[in-house]
Amino acid sequence: MKKKEIYILIAIAVLSVIALLFMKNPFRKPEEPKTMVGIFYRDKLIHTFDPDEDAVYHVQGSYGTLDVEVKDSKWHVTNEQCPNHICAGMGWVTVDDLLPITCMPNEVYIMVLETAE
């Protein structure tokens, strides 16, 4: 590899790491208004939940069903019926994670909504 190519790759890696650090949202203020989380199916919001209330939500997707378990202000996907299991592999997510949990075969994604008053 040429030197110039190595510098470009280092720049991409550094920018990605900086972006990852910012994604953890270190500037979130604790006194922010209540955050709600939305479950979307085919681009439509089908359910919202409060991450501070422990519960299990059953969602019907295009491929099968999946459960969204909310516990201790975190949520994750379990019992998913899809070939990839990427959504379950994403593990527990909190309001500080900007990355939505996505299940492509089921066309379902779960993401933090705009803060509600």
Place this chain on the structure above:
Amino acid sequence: MTINRTRHFVYLTLLSAMAITLNLIESIYIGPIFLTLRIGLANIIALITIRILGVRDMIIVNVMRVMIGNLLRGTIFGSTFWIAFGGVLLSSIALIIMNRMGSSLMFTSIMSSIAHSLGQVFVVMMFYNQPAFAAILPYMLLGSIPMGFLTGYTAKLVLDRIKPLKIK
């Protein structure tokens, strides 16, 4: 001339078959390494094809890989097909640009891998009309570098061994 054309056609067919097989093996037996990040084994074949047959044949191999691979998995024209198509489209463009610029095989492979991730994320964003999916990009870009290096190194090993097969 006829022998060369036949040989060219046979190479193209063999490379397409290998790309489809690797694509299926990866999706069925290996799966994602982290989140949606995959090794991209079929990209090895794209790199080999562009180096021994040229740009046009690389596009044919990549299109065949996505079309037939998804057809065999039963996901043709579904969401996963369009995501794969978006990835292959951008990675093919990256391969062409890097090839024109005379970049090294490793760099070409890594940039193609990065472009593949960008293409996939872009299609997901369009598909769900949610820019928030861009949040996955740093993970994908960071992961694409070692994956691209791996596929590039493998392609280099293969190309060193199949040099005599190159069509003049």
